[in-house]
Amino acid sequence: MTPFEYAPAPESRAVVDIASSYGLYIGGKFVEATGGAPFKTVNPATEEVLAEVSEASADDVDAAVNAARTAYTRVWSRMSGADRGKYLFRIARILQERAREFAVLETLDNGKPIKEARDVDLPLAAAHFFYHAGWADKLDHASLGPNPRPLGVVGQIVPWNFPLLMLAWKIAPALACGNTVVLKPAETTPLTALLFASVCEQAELPPGVVNIVTGAGATGQAIVDHPGIDKLAFTGSTAVGKMIARSIAGTRKKATLELGGKAANIIFDDAPIDQAVEGIVNGIFFNQGHVCCAGSRILVQESIADELDSRLKRRLATLRVGDPMDKNTDVGAINSRKQLDRIEEMVAVGEAEGAQRWDSGCELPTNGFWFRPTVFSGVSQTHRIAQEEIFGPVVSVLTFRTPAEAVAKANNTPYGLSAGVWTEKGSRILWMADQLRAGVVWANTFNKFDPTSPFGGYKESGYGREGGRHGLEAYVTTGGPTRAGQRSGATEGSAK
Numbered sequence: 001m002t003p004f005e006y007a008p009a010p011e012s013r014a015v016v017d018i019a020s021s022y023g024l025y026i027g028g029k030f031v032e033a034t035g036g037a038p039f040k041t042v043n044p045a046t047e048e049v050l051a052e053v054s055e056a057s058a059d060d061v062d063a064a065v066n067a068a069r070t071a072y073t074r075v076w077s078r079m080s081g082a083d084r085g086k087y088l089f090r091i092a093r094i095l096q097e098r099a100r101e102f103a104v105l106e107t108l109d110n111g112k113p114i115k116e117a118r119d120v121d122l123p124l125a126a127a128h129f130f131y132h133a134g135w136a137d138k139l140d141h142a143s144l145g146p147n148p149r150p151l152g153v154v155g156q157i158v159p160w161n162f163p164l165l166m167l168a169w170k171i172a173p174a175l176a177c178g179n180t181v182v183l184k185p186a187e188t189t190p191l192t193a194l195l196f197a198s199v200c201e202q203a204e205l206p207p208g209v210v211n212i213v214t215g216a217g218a219t220g221q222a223i224v225d226h227p228g229i230d231k232l233a234f235t236g237s238t239a240v241g242k243m244i245a246r247s248i249a250g251t252r253k254k255a256t257l258e259l260g261g262k263a264a265n266i267i268f269d270d271a272p273i274d275q276a277v278e279g280i281v282n283g284i285f286f287n288q289g290h291v292c293c294a295g296s297r298i299l300v301q302e303s304i305a306d307e308l309d310s311r312l313k314r315r316l317a318t319l320r321v322g323d324p325m326d327k328n329t330d331v332g333a334i335n336s337r338k339q340l341d342r343i344e345e346m347v348a349v350g351e352a353e354g355a356q357r358w359d360s361g362c363e364l365p366t367n368g369f370w371f372r373p374t375v376f377s378g379v380s381q382t383h384r385i386a387q388e389e390i391f392g393p394v395v396s397v398l399t400f401r402t403p404a405e406a407v408a409k410a411n412n413t414p415y416g417l418s419a420g421v422w423t424e425k426g427s428r429i430l431w432m433a434d435q436l437r438a439g440v441v442w443a444n445t446f447n448k449f450d451p452t453s454p455f456g457g458y459k460e461s462g463y464g465r466e467g468g469r470h471g472l473e474a475y476v477t478t479g480g481p482t483r484a485g486q487r488s489g490a491t492e493g494s495a496k
């Protein structure tokens with residue numbers, strides 16, 4: 001089946017003003033980096049250089065941590081929750097007002113389809129600030145324990161798959177609880193974090209409450225190692241998460257680690273099959289599969305495996321892969337050459353292991369980084385493509401006969417971030433949710449996110465929760481001196 005021909009519907013990039021180079025946002029203003037080598041950020045759909053970005057050295061990180069400490073001690077930890085909430089509310093409103101500008105910039109820098117940046121990333125980022133604005137003056141009533149107080153300066157390191165949304169997941173709860181932050185965006189997607197600095201200015205956030213330092217792994221490591229950091233919040237690969245855990249072992253630093261996943265999307269024979277096919281598409285091809293909780297393993301009941309296979313392939317042949325700025329595009333560009341290499345390597349491994357590879361054969365643009373939506377069938381549990389995170393538009397199909405077998409296979413992974421169950425039986429959903437070792441279990445849907453709902457994993461998917469009341473726990477300490485005592489200077493954390 002060939003897809004309908006659609007006339008191109010390109011979003012205009014005129015709404016975005018990209019500078020040729022960027023400094024670091026420290027203490028409420030952009031400053032020059034000291035010593036690091038600037039690097040370029042490119043549009044992965046065209047390989048066009050978008051801007052030159054500074055690399056923050058350990059000295060720059062030190063300046064950012066000092067600015068955050070000063071803002072914490074003098075202003076932010078002393079401010080009432082109601083006043084902090086007003087700033088968060090302002091930020092949320094500004095993100096809504098400037099949503100188009102941010103969505104276009106995110107698509108240019110990341111390669112995700114504009115319809116996803118516009119309809120998912122931006123509304124959810126604003127929603128996180130709105131939600132946490134509401135908590136800022138109610139922390140005493142959030143069942144966090146007696147006398148919840150901020151931790152101090154939080155180091156936050158975010159990945160490239162949802163650059164602004166992950167920033168919102170990190171900054172909103174930290175600020176709501178009275179902490180100040182030093183945030184590092186990923187090397188390949190720094191631009192929306194740098195634009196967020198202008199939102200902080202527009203909201204008249206006190207200088208130093210939010211600091212943005214750009215750079216690669218070494219800059220991240222400098223944040224992790226800095227003695228003035230009281231807590232770390234990291235989202236990224238399990239390998240780097242483990243390095244961070246090792247680095248801070250034996251220190252007083254707290255950490256939340258949101259790491260990889262290899263989610264099972266389980267389709268029972270009584271599932272509404274066309275909806276399940278849509279759920280599979282949304283589960284693994286949303287955001288090019290660059291999603292930690294992506295449904296990258298389909299477990300289908302054996303009796304409907306053939307039917308699901310043909311319906312899924314028919315549907316995939318209609319997905320539009322191409323220009324992310326076109327509003328009709330379903331699957332955009334792979335975020336970087338490095339990630340494309342990783343996907344190609346894993347797909348080659350899958351073929352060498354004996355799984356059957358299928359893709360729609362759709363045309364791909366000549367410039368940029370692209371990968372066709374791909375299905376592997378005949379996959380067994382020992383295959384690397386069934387065990388390792390590919391982080392691309394590639395799904396492995398395995399079969400099962402009984403619910404117990406589905407659970408055993410779903411849980412047979414080092415990860416434990418998410419899972420999906422498709423069946424019409426409510427009791428089976430509840431039984432499965434109880435058995436699945438996953439932080440989130442979706443029923444008859446997939447990849448649904450809400451700021452009120454805690455998100456996080458088990459096993460090698462990390463620890464701690466983000467979002468919801470539970471997400472606040474990571475940003476406060478409880479017991480100890482009263483708020484009055486705290487205002488007179490007795491704050492938690494190192495006053496460096």
Ligand code: NDP
Binds near residue numbers: 215221222224
């Ligand atoms: P990383 O884990 O390296 O990147 C995540 C963030 O950590 C980035 O900001 C990165 O900086 C930073 N970082 C890298 N090294 C260090 C360090 N030593 N100390 C502190 N921070 C550091 O992921 P990659 O981009 O290398 O992707 C590799 C694989 O990881 C992917 O193929 C995918 O499987 C998985 N991944 C999973 C994610 C998830 O959400 N579960 C997100 C991203 C990747 P910088 O980018 O500037 O180098």
